Amino acid sequence: MYRSPRSFAAASGNAMLALLAEQGFEVIGPRRIDEAIVYAPLGTFDDLPIGVTDRQMPGRYSLHDSDRRSYFDAAVGPHSVKHHLHPSSSTVWDITRSDDGALSIEMHRPEPAPLAVIGVRPCDLVALEKQDRVLMGGPHINPVYAANRRRLFIVAVNCNHPSGTCFCTAMGNGPTAVRGFDILLTELPGDEGSEFVATAGTDAGGRLLESIDTDAATPEQLERAAELAAAAADEMRAEVDLLEAGTHLKEHLDSEMWAEIGERCLACANCTMSCPTCFCTDLIDTTSIASVSSRRTRVWDSCFTGSFSHMGPGPVRGSIGSRYRQWLVHKFSTWHDQFGESGCVGCGRCITWCPVGIDVRREVARISRSGT
Amino acid sequence: MNAAPIAQPGRDTSGTTLDSLLVPRPYHVIAKRLETHDVTTLHVVPCDGGRPPSFKPAQVGMVGAFGVGEAALSISSEVHQLSQHSYTIRRAGPITNALIDTPIGGTVTVRGPFGRPWPIDDLDGGSLVIFGGGLGLAPLRAVIHEALRRRSDFTDLRVLIGARTPRDLIFRDEYAAWDERGAHVAVIVDNRDDDWAGPIGMIPDLLDDQTRAEVDWVTAHVMICGPDPMMASVSKRLTGLGVETSRIWWTMERNMQCGNALCGHCQFGPIIVCRDGPVVNLADIEPYVGIEEL
Numbered sequence: 001m002y003r004s005p006r007s008f009a010a011a012s013g014n015a016m017l018a019l020l021a022e023q024g025f026e027v028i029g030p031r032r033i034d035e036a037i038v039y040a041p042l043g044t045f046d047d048l049p050i051g052v053t054d055r056q057m058p059g060r061y062s063l064h065d066s067d068r069r070s071y072f073d074a075a076v077g078p079h080s081v082k083h084h085l086h087p088s089s090s091t092v093w094d095i096t097r098s099d100d101g102a103l104s105i106e107m108h109r110p111e112p113a114p115l116a117v118i119g120v121r122p123c124d125l126v127a128l129e130k131q132d133r134v135l136m137g138g139p140h141i142n143p144v145y146a147a148n149r150r151r152l153f154i155v156a157v158n159c160n161h162p163s164g165t166c167f168c169t170a171m172g173n174g175p176t177a178v179r180g181f182d183i184l185l186t187e188l189p190g191d192e193g194s195e196f197v198a199t200a201g202t203d204a205g206g207r208l209l210e211s212i213d214t215d216a217a218t219p220e221q222l223e224r225a226a227e228l229a230a231a232a233a234d235e236m237r238a239e240v241d242l243l244e245a246g247t248h249l250k251e252h253l254d255s256e257m258w259a260e261i262g263e264r265c266l267a268c269a270n271c272t273m274s275c276p277t278c279f280c281t282d283l284i285d286t287t288s289i290a291s292v293s294s295r296r297t298r299v300w301d302s303c304f305t306g307s308f309s310h311m312g313p314g315p316v317r318g319s320i321g322s323r324y325r326q327w328l329v330h331k332f333s334t335w336h337d338q339f340g341e342s343g344c345v346g347c348g349r350c351i352t353w354c355p356v357g358i359d360v361r362r363e364v365a366r367i368s369r370s371g372t
Numbered sequence: 373m374n375a376a377p378i379a380q381p382g383r384d385t386s387g388t389t390l391d392s393l394l395v396p397r398p399y400h401v402i403a404k405r406l407e408t409h410d411v412t413t414l415h416v417v418p419c420d421g422g423r424p425p426s427f428k429p430a431q432v433g434m435v436g437a438f439g440v441g442e443a444a445l446s447i448s449s450e451v452h453q454l455s456q457h458s459y460t461i462r463r464a465g466p467i468t469n470a471l472i473d474t475p476i477g478g479t480v481t482v483r484g485p486f487g488r489p490w491p492i493d494d495l496d497g498g499s500l501v502i503f504g505g506g507l508g509l510a511p512l513r514a515v516i517h518e519a520l521r522r523r524s525d526f527t528d529l530r531v532l533i534g535a536r537t538p539r540d541l542i543f544r545d546e547y548a549a550w551d552e553r554g555a556h557v558a559v560i561v562d563n564r565d566d567d568w569a570g571p572i573g574m575i576p577d578l579l580d581d582q583t584r585a586e587v588d589w590v591t592a593h594v595m596i597c598g599p600d601p602m603m604a605s606v607s608k609r610l611t612g613l614g615v616e617t618s619r620i621w622w623t624m625e626r627n628m629q630c631g632n633a634l635c636g637h638c639q640f641g642p643i644i645v646c647r648d649g650p651v652v653n654l655a656d657i658e659p660y661v662g663i664e665e666l
Contacts, residue, residue, distance in 0.1 A: 093396070095481070097438055102419065103398045103479050138647065140391055140632035250641065253663050280636030283629050287439035294439040301636070308637060310627050312464035322665035330639065337642030 002206050006198045006214035007188075007221050010071070013045040013196065015212040016155070016183075020116045025153055028084070029118030030077065035063055037077035039084065042118055049074055056163035056348065059357030070189045072119055075163035076347050080124050080276035081117055085148040086131060092283065092296040110144045116153040123168045123347040125156055125180035127276035133339050134279050144298070153204065156181035160189075160228045162236050165348030167361050170238040173345055176229045183209060186225040197225045242361060243342055245368040246332025252367050253325065261363060262321025264356050269302035271350035271358075272327065277343050280308070303327050332364055394632060396436055396481035399424075401474050402456065407542040411507060412472045413448060413460045419479060424457045428489030429515035430597075430623055430651050434631045435459055436481035437470035444628035444638075446511035446650065447485060451518060457482070460510035460542060486631045488651045490515040490595055490621060492522075498591025499528035503606050505575055505598025506535050509542050511623050511650070512597050516550060523554040528587055533559045534575035534602070538568045558583070575602055576609045589613045595651075597623040604661050607654055620654040641666060 020027050029042035032049040042048070053066045054074040066073065091108040098104070135142040136149065159166070159175040168174030177184050182205030186197040197217045200206035272278040282301035287294045301308055304323045309316035317323045335343030344360075351359050399416035406412055414435075418424060427447050436442040449458035461468050474480055492515055500519055504512045519529055531550060535541045538561050551557045558578045560571045571577065575598070592615055596603045603622045610620060626638035626645045633647035641660035643652060660666055 095396070095438060101477075101479055103438060103481065105396055105398070105481070107395055135634060138633050140394060140634060142634050143391075143394070250659075253641075253660070253666065279634075281630075281634070282637075283441070283635065285436075285439055285441045291439060298635075303636070308627070311625065312462070316626070317665045319665060326639070326666075329641075334639070334642045338639075338644055 002200050002209050002214075005217035005222060006209055007195055007217040008198060008212065008214040009195055010045045010193060012212045012214060016208060017042060017044060017118070019208060019211055020153065023114070025114045025116040027116045027118065030072070030074065032063060032074075036061065037063070037074045038079045039081075039117065045071055048072070048119070053161065054163055056165045056352045057357070058165065058351050058359045059354055061352050068189055070160075070187055070194055072157045072185075072187050073161050075159060075161065075166055076121050076123065076349060078274050078349060078353055080274075080347070080349070081120055081128055081152075081154075082131065082276045082278075084115060084117065085128070085152065086135065086142070086145050086279060087148075088300045090144045090298050092298050095294045095296075097292050097294070108143075110147040112148050112151055114151040114153065115148070116155065118155045118157075120154050120156045120181070121159055121347070122156065122174040122177040123166075123345040124276050125154070125177050126168075126173045126345040127347065128180060130277045130339070130341065130343060130345070131279060133341070134277075137339075142298075154181045155183045155185060155205075157185045157187065158225070158229060159232050160187060162232055163348060163352070165351040165359075166236055166346065167238065167242065167348055168346035169233050169236050170240065170242040170361070171342060171344055171346035172243045175232040175236070181205070186228065188221060188224050188228070195221065197221050240361075240365045242332070242344075242346070242364050246342060246344065246364050247336055248368040249329045249333040249364065252370055253329065255367055255370055257363075257367050257370060258325040259319070259321040261324050261358065262319055264358060265304075265320050265324045266356060267304040267320045267323060268355060269304040270353045270355060272302040272304060273300065274349040274353045275331075276347060276349070277331075277345065278302070282307075303330070328360065328363065328367075331360075393483055393486065396434075396442075396483050398479050399457075399482050401476055401478050401480060404472075404476060407460060408540055410463045411460060411540075411542055413458050414471065414474070414480070415449075415456050415458050416480060416482070417456045423454055424482075425485060426454060427451060427457075427485040427514075429492060429518055430487070430489045430511045431485035432487045432628070432631065432646070432650060433457065433459065433482045433484040434486070434628075435461075435471060436483075437467055437474065438479070438481070440470040441467045442481075442483070442629075442631075443467045443471065444486075444631060444646070446514075446623070448510045448513045451514050452521070460507070460513070462507050483631060486646055488649055490651050491593075492518055495525075495593050497525055497527065498593060499530070499588050500526045501528075501530040501532070501587060501592050501594045503532045503575055503594070503596040503598065503603075504534070505602040506540055507542065508596075508598035508602075508623070509533060512595065513543060515595060516555070520550060520553045520555060527591065529555045530583070530587060531555045531557045532575060532578040533557065534578070534598070535559075535561050537561055537563045538565050574605070576605050579609055579613070584613060589615050592619060594620045596620065600661075607661075616655075617658055618653060618655040621651050622654060622657075623650040624652055624657075625650065
């Protein structure tokens with residue numbers, strides 16, 4: 001297995017995808033669909049959004065053609081690997097009732113096909129670790145997530161061009177990956193087309209690199225990769241250490257700012273749907289029309305809904321401000337108490353996809369500094 | 373707060389074995405007892421002929437009605453009586469209505485038991501003071517019986533019970549027996565009715581001059597279950613009497629859906645109630661008590 005970095009051109013990338021497909025992997029990667037970059041089936045590197053860049057701001061997302069011919073210039077879109085590991089809907093069990101009223105229970109046993117995801121960003125690798133801890137690291141595990149996780153092959157890519165809402169460095173991550181990948185790529189753009197520096201993170205990744213046409217990466221290529229990483233980090237202005245500031249949010253539960261944010265927040269739940277670490281699910285029982293069978297389904301839920309905190313007398317969190325407080329304080333502060341780390345990776349999706357442009361960078365900074 | 377919970381099932385690492393606490397087990401309803409106008413106790417036994425699992429006081433079963441859903445309910449039977457489990461349920465919505473309306477001989481499902489129990493095994497003697505408000509007496513019934521069984525371990529045992537009206541008192545026919553077996557039982561109601569001769573007021577009013585003087589509060593351990601504001605007001609009175617918050621335990625109730633710390637619904641600040649509760653030490657949650665809509 002290769003221990004030192006390799007380099008290859010797009011043709012070898014195509015060979016890599018073909019080999020993964022031959023080995024039975026469903027191969028997905030970032031593609032331009034409906035004017036967003038989303039994960040979709042990927043046949044060759046030509047399916048990638050070549051020459052496409054994104055502009056992301058609070059509440060704003062748009063794609064643009066650039067004169068660069070890079071494959072991985074656009075930053076994260078609304079989808080993350082979560083959509084494929086922790087699907088928005090999955091079956092828990094089926095219960096059948098016989099004529100005499102006896103119940104027989106059949107647990108759903110997921111047996112998913114192997115999945116290879118190309119172009120996973122460093123923030124999303126950190127998000128995967130956080131979901132692992134929640135959904136596989138406690139006394140009980142989510143069997144669907146665990147089965148999907150086991151069949152996952154990851155080709156990650158370092159970020160050369162963070163978007164306007166990226167803040168991974170303020171959360172202590174990125175913009176380069178350190179672990180959690182089978183293969184890690186850095187794209188080196190060039191007039192003759194891009195080259196890629198590739199590092200294996202696992203034996204499986206190393207074997208795949210050995211199976212395609214590569215060269216040893218040159219010192220010049222490695223230096224250029226390091227320069228690109230440094231430039232990407234510089235692009236993200238991290239005025240506040242949000243990782244540290246976020247831990248203090250739980251000391252400001254009485255702040256008047258929560259109600260003020262509640263007046264802007266629509267409780268639409270876009271932030272929780274696009275967040276790569278939000279894991280909450282609702283359990284819904286449905287019956288057949290003859291009432292002889294019942295299925296339990298696990299679906300994504302959001303702490304922004306009224307039913308989320310339902311109790312006998314009604315919801316615990318009736319106001320939108322209290323729901324926003326639950327989300328932000330959990331993500332940045334009480335996640336540390338529950339799971340020993342922050343729940344945020346700094347991907348910026350909740351900022352981009354918030355229809356009213358609430359910016360968690362600003363809210364965390366000002367609430368954690370406030371006087372209450 | 374991240375210490376291992378009491379129920380430690382086998383981890384699913386192979387993808388083929390199932391975590392038994394994630395799998396519902398059918399139970400027959402063998403008897404029902406009307407406790408009050410809206411509270412009923414179901415007595416259940418496994419349909420497979422086996423015994424119900426052992427449990428500790430206040431541990432929770434996820435009790436399911438076919439096609440409707442599950443409710444998180446503390447087991448209200450005694451820990452040493454394992455021929456059956458009991459669940460004491462108030463009509464609060466479609467799931468609890470369906471459970472209460474299950475006919476004798478009908479089937480419900482149960483997963484569990486889950487969660488942290490009352491710490492009766494860890495107490496160093498002294499006095500034990502138990503407060504139950506309304507239906508809050510149900511998660512306390514097992515620990516009351518356990519404390520009576522080990523009565524000599526404690527210098528004093530008090531059971532202080534409150535309800536909105538006399539007709540909202542549950543397990544009312546047991547109070548005299550508890551008293552005879554060595555618990556000082558006192559009962560108070562917010563609003564009297566015609567056949568009530570006892571005191572009227574809120575539960576903290578049971579801490580009258582005589583009780584305050586009789587109990588050794590320095591050695592006291594206190595267990596409280598009831599609505600959040602009731603637990604908060606009782607705790608405030610107790611800390612005023614010199615009881616350390618680390619010697620006071622509550623049972624928390626939140627929207628428990630999965631019971632497995634996977635669905636996220638039952639958070640209370642830093643606590644995931646189904647994992648870190650339902651019994652929590654007041655010292656662990658003190659900064660979060662009384663905050664609206666948390």
